[in-house]
Amino acid sequence: MKSHTAYLTINTPERCAIVNITAKVEAELAKSGIKEGLCLVNSMHITSSVFINDNESGLHQDFLEWVEKLAPYSARGYKHNLSGEDNGDAHLKRTIMGREVVVAVTKGELDFGPWERIFYGEFDGRRSKRLLIKIIGE
Numbered sequence: 001m002k003s004h005t006a007y008l009t010i011n012t013p014e015r016c017a018i019v020n021i022t023a024k025v026e027a028e029l030a031k032s033g034i035k036e037g038l039c040l041v042n043s044m045h046i047t048s049s050v051f052i053n054d055n056e057s058g059l060h061q062d063f064l065e066w067v068e069k070l071a072p073y074s075a076r077g078y079k080h081n082l083s084g085e086d087n088g089d090a091h092l093k094r095t096i097m098g099r100e101v102v103v104a105v106t107k108g109e110l111d112f113g114p115w116e117r118i119f120y121g122e123f124d125g126r127r128s129k130r131l132l133i134k135i136i137g138e
Contacts, residue, residue, distance in 0.1 A: 004032030009046075012125035016068070016093075018060040021050075021082040021131070023118040025103075026110060028133045035108040037137015042100035044132055045122035047090035049097035055117045067093040067123070090124035097121045105137055 006028045010019060025041055043050045053059065071092035078088025101118060104111040110118075120131060 001037075001136060001138060002032070002034055004028065004034065004133075006031070006133040007008045007126050008131040008133065010122070010131065011128045012122045014122070015125050016106060017122045017125060018082075018094055019061060019120040019122070020055055020117055022055075022110075025118050025133055029105060029108070029110065029135055034135050034137040037105045037135060038106055039103045039110060040100060040132070040134040041103075041118055042132040042134070043094070043120065043129070045129040047087050047094055047122075047130050049094045049121040049123070050101050050131065051098045051119055051121060052101050052103070052112075052116050053119060054115045055119075060119075063097070063121070066095050067096055068120050070096060085106055087124040093123040094121075097123075097130070105135065 008024055010020065012019065025039065029039060041050050071089040073089045075089065080088035080091060103118070
């Protein structure tokens with residue numbers, strides 16, 4: 001079995017954003033030479049996420065508005081913010097949207113459903129954050 005590890009760095013100018021990272025993951029898969037296996041993509045920061053869904057801008061805006069309603073940035077009372085931070089909401093949003101995805105690799109390609117793509121969700125941006133891509137297989 002072979003493995004390939006890569007790290008992506010993302011820095012969004014907005015505090016909250018959704019970024020399509022599918023092409024970057026596919027580029028790492030091509031570098032790996034792996035034809036059959038699994039691809040893990042993991043956000044290495046506790047205020048950002050990785051998830052799979054449709055590449056449709058209206059849906060992305062719906063996600064951002066939905067998580068903002070569930071955990072508003074402007075809300076008072078986040079116990080985490082008593083530590084001097086102001087991102088208690090971002091930790092909650094990350095939990096809702098997920099930490100990582102695993103995609104099957106078949107014939108050297110990510111084995112997606114018809115509309116699936118991989119996205120990075122940022123909830124406390126304006127600074128560099130890393131993502132791990134780990135591909136294993138033959």
